Amino acid sequence: MKVELVALGVVSIASGVYGWGASGHQTVGYVAMQFLSPKALEFVQTSLGSTYSHSLGPAATWADEVRSQAAYTWSSVLHYVDAEDDAPDSCSVDESRDCADGRCILTAIANYTSRVVDTSLSDTERQEALKFLDHFVGDIGQPLHVEARAVGGNTISVQCNGATTNLHALWDSGMINRLLPGTYNSSATNWANTLVNRIKSGSYSSLAESWISCSSTTEPARRSVEGDILALLHPRADGTLVCPLVWARDSNSLDCSTVFDYTIGEDLCTSSYYTRNIPLIETQIAKQGFRLAAWLNVLFDGATNLP
Template identity: 30%
Template structure:
């Protein structure tokens, strides 16, 4: 092979490696927030006409068209140097830590000063519903509500064990170290092998869930009981495909509940 041909071959290999790295990086980043986007898309499909119009008006203030566009904003704050202080100030609003396996909600003990996801949903839903508030404030409240309703349905955002919602529960998956929270944030949903939009479309075609709950406390307690009863904490620290297959229906039901309940929150707030 001539030197020119070698250079061309090396160039092609370099280009291929770059594209592969880009693909892998994008895939890794995309699955992390997938569940939040799925919940948002499911909710948008269940909005009443008036709420849908008002949601779109508020989304324009975020340069967004769909709820799924803002579903991860509350997490993305951490990556914005100008918003990191705000991200730290709102960090405790993403979860609630129950005291024990009874999953009792003792507000003074586990949500003091409104610093938990349950109180955050009520707080920002009230701002969203208040038409006397500035539109920018209500648009921010919409972004928080969309995210926090998703959060409270991720079981490990409402657990009771002293392991920071599974962040300190070390596991191995695909021969690499990880933690249980990370597995539930990404790998359980990713095991469906669908992009988030197609995954949402598949879930939307399922029979509607019978659910009349309007209480974020009840949602959090339900998530807490799942961490206790549903086998979320594996028997082995080695996570295999069988575990992901068992957990995915649980995660999908939680996303469907979150989508329905988020739509109900928005319909009530914007009616």
Template identity: 25%
Template sequence: MRLILLLAALLLPSPALAWWEYGHYTVARIAEDSVRPATRAQIRRLIARSAALETPTCPIRTIEDASYWPDCVRKLRDRFSYSFPWHYQNVDVCKPFDQASACRDGNCVSAQIERNQKLLADKALPVRERLMALAFLAHFVGDLHMPLHAGDRGDKGGNDFAASYGVIAGRANLHSIWDGYLAERGISTPAAGARGILAALMPGERETMRGGTVTDWARESWEASRQYAYGTVMADPCGPKPDARPVIGEETVRALIPVIRTQIARGGLRLGRLLDDALS
């Protein structure tokens, strides 16, 4: 029975989570490892008061927990339903980059990164508000660096684009593959986690990655969505959808591992910069 349930979980991945837990944890760990000591101390002081959030089913004990909290509280439904549109922005990869149309009224991931950084920096706010801002900021920076949260082809970030990850088919789609299977494979190859990803960067790459604006990062991920998420399963990323369900096989996975690791590194280092700016 346990084996059947495990297979069912593999064949029916949930589209609700972004980078699943592992991707968010790794982005957050890179961020905390890269911030100034004073910033790290402030993060830990805030997290020590996480009971103020009154979300006992979604506790925050570490920055990794904080980075996953916005997905965890989805289970509380009406209490946090206002935040559901903040995890993504569906910018058409087959048209000129147009973030404004996807961010009306601030309901998109880029706008919420900027908003929550300001809230985190405001020491006049109650601890509860700043804790929520820390969690949302950590999560949304991770979300923005998952290409299918930054650009799509009008298919709900690839959720409506059926695809197979090797032999895993079922209800798998382009979004769930990038969200989970590819992220886990990329982060764990080689198996050294956040520190392994940072150690692989060339001298000077860290500072280069930390540069730019949130809009610059959104455009970069939008381009990655077209070039890699769609470009590896279609000859023309903006052409007709293939009749046959595309299969992302081992050769393609190996080619995409450096892309995944770069996106995770960018997310972590940029989150670290935003945290330094807000807290130091």
């Protein structure tokens, strides 16, 4: 699949939403940087250059920054997949049902995975593919980017630290913006370093391997990350990937277990909702950084090369 996804005539109401917010997306990128294999690291640093400090961290917000520009309005629908399930009672993501027109985050990841290693493309085109991958792998870990209910939570008004916001924005940035100042000195790099330590030798170390096994409680393991990418890049590939679908289902499951579980009128940033869900947000950020590194390592080094 080497043809770039083209401009769309209609932009969904969800086009105004933003994935983890700047800090969350940057942290995904900074986590990934610490797990890149040599060839993947060389490509990332060379491709992104000084404009992005040779890092996936600063580059991770680009896709949100350009989506409001006329030249990129077509990309808005690629940041999510509207799971037409029955959350919070029943959660599921079905690509044929939820991405029937072929324009969603699942197909976007497949498209830009192919493009980032396509040497017939220009350096600029491959850099753009890398920046989209950097961002979309982060987005797919946000539970409300894989849920159709209330336009991904955008039409549900909630309170956060005494201010009115919506449920989607609360998960994108509201809870993160409360976490960072007191715990990580308002630094995405500090946050990323802590998450990396948890992956290498802390509370995530026994879980990290399962994050890239392309299996979940709803989807039996059918393909490794290596197998997924090899199948995609095969000359007769149909552009379908297993791993991003599994990751979407993993995130979507939180819509049934916790995202919509709150009392109307309570401040979700100062109540038990925050203390219950902020560890989940941290885990989702760590997962997507680790998965992004695995994805790029297979593309450029042939194996995940992860602990």
